Amino acid sequence: MTRVSLVTALILGLGCTTAMAAESSHAAQGGDAAAGKTKSAVCAACHGADGNSTNGEWPKLAGQHASYLENQLHAYKSGERKNPIMMGQVMSLSDQDMKDLAAYFAAQPLKPGVANPDLAKQAEALYRGGRAEAGIPACSACHGPQGAGNAAAGYPAIHGQHAQYTAAQLKAYRSGERAGTDMAKMMSQVATELSDADIEALASYLSGLH
Structure with a gap:
């Protein structure tokens, strides 16, 4: 990684830490x-009985950090994160329901997908090194070398996820459609500089990363 991209990554990482600290007020404990x-x-x-959905439109929840899952449920209930189906599902959930659901899905083994080898080289360079000239930090700066995230810092696991879902979320960040929470706003800043080709490559790469 170049010095410029490293500095950018650290700056964004510090911003992410602050944002996620605020969102971690509902940390999944108990x-x-x-x-x-x-x-x-x-x-x-x-999402599948074990959190491994079989439809690429719907995310896998298995193995995701409990605190992140709980935070997202709260975001849907508050309206910070918008999805008509999910917003309807969470309205009747209590805080304890959210904790219990998060604990269950976090404990399930994730079943990763398979990356397209033709896109792996391009994606790996971006994931691990960023793109200094565009101000894009390395994804691994927040999400770790294997995409497992960092539960203590609040960064979600992104490895093994459906490529279709990941691509849709990156495009939602890029367009500003998903920007209701502080963390989403940080992601929007990064995704703004991603091309469709970047998104396709990253989404494929992450689906097979584990």
């Missing part, structure tokens, strides 16, 4: 995975 399994029956229709 969740009961067994209770969450019972409560997850309605979630299974889209």
